[in-house]
Structures are given as structure tokens and as C-alpha cells.
Amino acid sequence: MMASQSKAFTGKHMAAIFVGGFAIIIAVNLLMASVAVGSFHGTVVDNSYVASQKYNGWLKQASASKVLGWQAVPHRRADGRVVVETIAAPAAARITATAERPLGAREDTTLTFTPQGQGRWLSNESLAPGRWQVRLAIRAGEQAWAGEAEIR
Structure with missing residues (x-):
């Protein structure tokens, strides 16, 4: 009868799993960051404070358009x-x-x-x-x- 031999799970195995898991996380984060930066084509408004000051005017224009x-x-x-x-x-x-x-x-x-x-x-x-x-x-x-x- 042949005895099955199993290798012991060592600290080196755990370290490899740990490093591999973090490598996958870092790779996915870098990919997502590069896609986000590459697809962003600029600002929606140049100055958000100035845009906020015009907001009531935009609402007024929208309601005037609706009334027409x-x-x-x-x-x-x-x-x-x-x-x-x-x-x-x-x-x-x-x-x-x-x-x-x-x-x-x-x-x-x-x-x-x-x-x-x-x-x-x-x-x-x-x-x-x-x-x-x-x-x-x-x-x-x-x-x-x-x-x-x-x-x-």
C-alpha cells in the first residue's frame, strides 16, 4: 500500500498567495485609473462657483421654454x-x-x-x-x- 504524500503548507506558500492577490488588485486599479483618465475629455464647467451663480438663470430659462x-x-x-x-x-x-x-x-x-x-x-x-x-x-x-x- 502506497502512502500519499502531501506537502506541508508553508509560510512561503502563504506569502506567494498574499503577494499574488495584491498584485491582481494593483493591476486592476491601474487599469481602471488609466481607462478613467483616458476617457475624461475635460471639465464640464470651468468654474463651478460661476456656474452655481448662473443656475437660477438656467432654471428660469427652462421654465420659460416649458411655458412656450x-x-x-x-x-x-x-x-x-x-x-x-x-x-x-x-x-x-x-x-x-x-x-x-x-x-x-x-x-x-x-x-x-x-x-x-x-x-x-x-x-x-x-x-x-x-x-x-x-x-x-x-x-x-x-x-x-x-x-x-x-x-x-
């Missing part, structure tokens, strides 16, 4: 140009927009629109494929509306 009752829904055509379909916006309104990439490398595009009739406007510029955050501004005389939408 205008709605705007943007979507991208196959050729990259953006179509904005509006509800209740005057036919003589002027629409402008800024499109920004919400993630990754910072990329901004200013869009201008030409009326197509029946509450539709078509951008003169096209957007590259991918995800965009679009900030729309509609002006008709003294009235102004602002809104945001995502285009994929």
Missing part, C-alpha cells in the same frame, strides 16, 4: 445630416444647435438649420456616426426655447 409649449425632436439621417421635427414652434423660427460627444475624446460641432416646411428643419452640416448630445436653441422674435436630446 414648443417641442423639438432631432434625429440623424443616413447621410449624417440632422432633422429636427418640431411641434408648435413658429414657421419663422431659427434653429441652431451644438452637438457634443458625451464620452471619449472631446468633439463639438455647431449645427445650423434650414426650414423644410411642416415643422421640419434640416441641418446644413452632418454629424459623424456615433453617440451625440445635442443642445438645441429655437428663437422666434423675442421668444427663445432651449432643450437637449441624444442622437445615436
